[in-house]
Amino acid sequence: MALRTKAIKQKISSVRNIRKITKAMEMVAVSKMKRAVGSVLATRGYALASVDLLVALALERKISHPLLEKGQGSRTLIVVIASNRGLCGGFNVSLAKAVSRSFEAGGGKGAVDLITIGKNAERLARKLGADVRGSFIEFSPTAGIHGIRGLRRLILDEFTGGRYEQVFVAYNNYVSTVRYESVVQPILPVTPQIVQNLAASVREAMSPVQSRSAFYESAYLFEPTETAVLEEVLPQLVATQLYQMNLESVASEQSARMVAMKNASDSAGEMISDLTLDWNHARQDGITQEISEIAAGANALAAQ
Numbered sequence: 001m002a003l004r005t006k007a008i009k010q011k012i013s014s015v016r017n018i019r020k021i022t023k024a025m026e027m028v029a030v031s032k033m034k035r036a037v038g039s040v041l042a043t044r045g046y047a048l049a050s051v052d053l054l055v056a057l058a059l060e061r062k063i064s065h066p067l068l069e070k071g072q073g074s075r076t077l078i079v080v081i082a083s084n085r086g087l088c089g090g091f092n093v094s095l096a097k098a099v100s101r102s103f104e105a106g107g108g109k110g111a112v113d114l115i116t117i118g119k120n121a122e123r124l125a126r127k128l129g130a131d132v133r134g135s136f137i138e139f140s141p142t143a144g145i146h147g148i149r150g151l152r153r154l155i156l157d158e159f160t161g162g163r164y165e166q167v168f169v170a171y172n173n174y175v176s177t178v179r180y181e182s183v184v185q186p187i188l189p190v191t192p193q194i195v196q197n198l199a200a201s202v203r204e205a206m207s208p209v210q211s212r213s214a215f216y217e218s219a220y221l222f223e224p225t226e227t228a229v230l231e232e233v234l235p236q237l238v239a240t241q242l243y244q245m246n247l248e249s250v251a252s253e254q255s256a257r258m259v260a261m262k263n264a265s266d267s268a269g270e271m272i273s274d275l276t277l278d279w280n281h282a283r284q285d286g287i288t289q290e291i292s293e294i295a296a297g298a299n300a301l302a303a304q
Contacts, residue, residue, distance in 0.1 A: 005286065008279040012272055019268035025087065026261035033177070033254035040174055040247045047244040050237050067234050068190050072162040076106040077113050077133065078184065079155065079242075081171040081249040082121035084137070088253050089260035091172060091180070092120040098182040099170045103128055113164075115154065117246075133158060145243050152239040159188050171245045172252035178259055180252035187241055190234070 080099055082092050099114075106112040115134045116122045125132045134154045159167050167188035172180045222229045 005279055005282045008275055008282060012275045012279065015268050015271050015275065019265050019272070022261045022264040022268060026258055026265060029254050029258035029261055033251065033258055036247065036251035036254050037174065040244075040251045043244055043247060047240055050240045053233070053237070065230055065234060066160050067156070067188060067238070070189050071159050071165045071167075073164045075111055075113060075164050077115065077155070077158055077164045077167045078102060078106075079115045079151070079167065079169045079187075080117065080121040080124065081169065081246060082116070082118035082124065083249075083253045084119045086120070087260060088257040089263075091253050091256035092124075094182040095170060095172055096120075096124050098184050099124060100128065102168065102170065102184045103130065115151070117151070145239060148239050148243045148246070152235065152242060155188070155242075156235060156238065169242070169245050171249040172256075173245075174248045174251040174255065177255055180255060185245075187238065190238075 078099065080095070082095055086092070103112050109129045109131075113131045113133050114121075114125045114128075115136075116125050116132055117136045119137055122132070122135055122137065125135075134151075136151065155167055158164055166186060168184050169187050170182070170184045173183050174180050
């Protein structure tokens with residue numbers, strides 16, 4: 001019986017140590033999530049204003065540009081934004097399911113290529129057997145707009161090089177602290193439908209006041225010419241969307257990790273309560289057994 005109580009106490013000690021770790025990770029995730037969500041909310045207005053500019057510049061005035069037309073290739077390129085680390089619940093699993101569906105719908109191996117961001121995205125590419133055109137393992141989760149330049153250049157070169165017809169981005173869109181959505185969103189060519197979807201997704205995540213202040217009808221004056229402005233602005237607008245999607249993914253990852261660690265801490269607490277109850281029962285059984293043995297010994301001595 002003593003061995004049983006000792007084993008239970010060791011289990012309780014181990015679970016308590018695990019709970020300390022998960023609680024600390026939860027606190028770290030909360031701090032990182034607050035910073036990530038602040039960045040997301042701060043840039044959504046700019047992202048929506050950039051879509052407004054694109055509407056006025058390219059779609060309403062019917063200016064032609066290679067990025068506004070389907071690529072000359074027959075293949076599809078998907079940029080997958082996942083995480084480097086685990087312990088974030090279903091964050092990578094739900095994204096992998098969405099990418100797998102799009103991968104099969106696009107024709108599978110030989111018809112769809114990937115650009116991966118994060119170790120989990122690279123693992124998914126190996127699992128699917130896809131051709132990886134670029135891998136950003138050490139891609140900073142808080143990369144600024146300048147950190148997106150390498151990714152933007154790779155995507156634009158692949159698209160304008162005549163290899164791909166379309167380019168998609170797969171990422172987790174931040175909705176709230178306890179909710180995110182895995183989406184596979186087209187980004188090239190820039191069509192009216194893509195612009196409408198981008199505007200709708202950003203506006204849906206913003207408050208009505210933010211949406212009204214960020215999206216408005218404006219009279220633009222383009223100098224030196226509309227074509228020259230489009231040539232310079234359009235790649236930057238693509239970078240802006242990539243930057244926003246990366247921020248959404250980072251916020252979703254930290255939110256998922258916070259929830260996962262909170263659930264782990266709660267489960268550890270419940271396990272400690274159950275083990276403590278078992279330990280009390282085992283201790284009580286041990287005391288009862290010892291009393292019985294003493295009483296039996298006393299009775300045996302009295303009988304002699």
